[in-house]
Amino acid sequence: MAVAAPADKRFRRAQVKPARKRKGLLLRRWRAAAVVVVIGLALYTGRRIAAVVTELEIFDIEHINVRGNHRLSTGEVLALVDGLRGRSILAIDLEEWRRQLLNSPWVADVSLRRTLPASVEVTILERAPLGIGRINGALYLVDERGKVIDEYGPNYADLDLPIIDGLSGRSGAADTSGGTPAAGDQHSDIYRAMLARRLIDALRGSMMAGLISQIDVSDAQNAVVLLEDDPTRIRLGHERFVERLESYFELAPALREQVPVMDYVDLRFDERVYVRPAQKKTTNQKGISNNEAARRPISPRLQRATPKRSDGRRGA
Template identity: 30%
Template sequence: MFSLTSGRVTDSAVRTRGGWGMIPGGFVLPRLLRRPARLAARVWSGEVALPSFAMATLSVALIGSFSAYGTVVGGHLPAVVQAVTARTGFAIDEIRVSGNHETSEIDIFDRVGLDGWTSLVGFDPEEARERIASLPWVESVSVRKVYPATLEVKVVEKAPFALWQQGSRLSVVEQSGEIIAPLAGSRHLDLPLIVGAGAPEHAVSFVAMVAGYPQLATRVRGYVRVSERRWDLRLDNGMTINLPETGEERALADLVALDARDELLSRDVESIDMRFSDRLVVKLSPDAATAREATLKERLGKQYRPAGENI
């Protein structure tokens, strides 16, 4: 058994079967390196002739190694992976989208960011998920790769609660009061209309309270927040109900009872003021007020005095 050593070769070196013996003062190479070292020594001494294409192969390998190193160091490896895998059957050619009703597929495709040769192998689903999640109606989204060439996008959208009017602007809002998006088209016109500063933050409980009186709720066309302290109701016939700052539920119950008894909400009335605990103030519409004045004048004759006139 001969050991391959490293060190200066002297006349005492022994050659046996073409192998290197122990060199005095040298050290033993690791076992894995001994065979390649023997081959290199034989090539160097001329005992083994290299093929004619060996240097060309070595040059290609050397250039390839430097190219691979430059690709990695320069940060171009993801692009190379994309280019290679896209042209070997992994280019994304289908996107399956589900769960979207308010969000268009075109907007989702745009956020996914495909260029026609995007490889599923090098595609980053987390980056795409973050881009899609930035769309107004998207509550949450998952993006999953389905090999060899499909991308699966599942969207959960925000739930619209009401339309919020600020001046001439109408926005769709969630129950939390957060704006989802400006109103577009007529798709959400059946949602409750809330008006005024601070309305979205307080509307959920109040709208639910009014819904407890169906005969009234079906006639409400707007919930108006006044001075961020109390509510007015606008009915389908143009009537306004001024509710108190506190005790709204008691006022609603009284209003429904009055309507059941006297059909108050069907009369020619402009507004009903319920802000006072000891009285109800009813304001007639202009036509009703004129008709009432004419009736009183006819009835009372010379004794008639217009409203507000001192005797």
């Protein structure tokens, strides 16, 4: 007769066979190795194909098309990037050639674009001349930052630009935020050029714009202008240029009745206008010099005099 005995719970049958576990681990390793090999072969093949394609003559640059240039000739642009010809369009570093083009003083910005199979498009943004800077006795085209573009000559005779005095030709590393410069920055070319630009922009479109012959920005807070056929220096300050020039045109006839030849007229002080006669030391019949006579009042509203200096005396 069979007797059923309870199973001893301390002993359990193994659920996973050891041989099958080792076999699955090896299979996964082989699969991972195969994937690595396939990826490596794909990368190698891709590089070889890219190298072969890059070396195909069909991708050698033959044409360089230039657009956007006006003052800078196409030949000058091509001379700067002539090294592109014959090189693979797929292998060239366009940023490197862009930096080379930016070395030209006429180029403000430039972009280069590939056009397959063998052309490069060069688009130029030129600097706009602000005026003709008189620097160390020579004349140069300068931009709105006071940077020299090119020496002024007969090839630029078609440009109707004012002469700008007071620039050094070295654009400083000053702040360009557009705010009022600090005292230590007033002699920076960039602020002087900004003053000239604001003056020119304010007058643009008006009849007065064509009358400006010269602009002196030696003081970055005081623009001094000369008009065509008028030797009087007109001090306009750094704001309200149109209003102050209009005042000059209104007052000039009355001023010349009393002072036929004026050195400067200072219009920076609202209702007070200061006039300095041209230095001409002659004596009239009463024994009074013309300079002394010129300091007498013209009218109750307008008094011509020279501005006071910091020591309380009137400047010459």
